[in-house]
Amino acid sequence: MSSWCIFNLMRLTLYTDYALRTLLYLGVHADRRVSIREVAEAYGISENHLVKVIHHLGRGGFVDTLRGRGGGLMLARPADQINVGDVVRHTEEDMALVGCMAPDGAGVECVLARACHLRGVLGEALGAFMAVLDGRTLADLLKPYERKVLQQAAPHMAAPNTLKTAENTG
Numbered sequence: 001m002s003s004w005c006i007f008n009l010m011r012l013t014l015y016t017d018y019a020l021r022t023l024l025y026l027g028v029h030a031d032r033r034v035s036i037r038e039v040a041e042a043y044g045i046s047e048n049h050l051v052k053v054i055h056h057l058g059r060g061g062f063v064d065t066l067r068g069r070g071g072g073l074m075l076a077r078p079a080d081q082i083n084v085g086d087v088v089r090h091t092e093e094d095m096a097l098v099g100c101m102a103p104d105g106a107g108v109e110c111v112l113a114r115a116c117h118l119r120g121v122l123g124e125a126l127g128a129f130m131a132v133l134d135g136r137t138l139a140d141l142l143k144p145y146e147r148k149v150l151q152q153a154a155p156h157m158a159a160p161n162t163l164k165t166a167e168n169t170g
Helices: 003-009 014-028 036-043 047-059 084-091 118-134 144-152 160-169
Strands: 063-066 072-075
Touching: 014 036, 014 047, 014 063, 014 072, 014 084, 036 047, 047 063, 047 084, 084 118
Parallel strands: none
Antiparallel strands: 063 072
């Protein structure tokens, strides 16, 4: 198996990518509630798909959602209390890198199982990967410089009131 295949196996799902992007957006805009539509437009994500992701993040205690007028989304706790590893574990259904690693016994029975050491090596690699994520919080990803870059990543990531003011004066 080439190294490309191994690295391809360690790729996070799009679902987790959207979850992390949403948390970053909420972290950048921690001073206010934001709408699902705003996040979806900022990242070019389907609003319908994002609703599912945000609901899941809410159930996990990462996002506080409030319906109705004055409602919206915000981080459920400070960014320095949101562990990246916890988010990944919450959003990834299956972290097994190969079929024989499936935790629920539903893994593929491999004819090499009794003599193969790949499972252990991949388990160790996954452990190292998760250890790095466990050592980071959302706040670590929102350092002042990075926060500025995130805000400038797309012009429509500015606060909606700022955009309306600019449109009305132009």
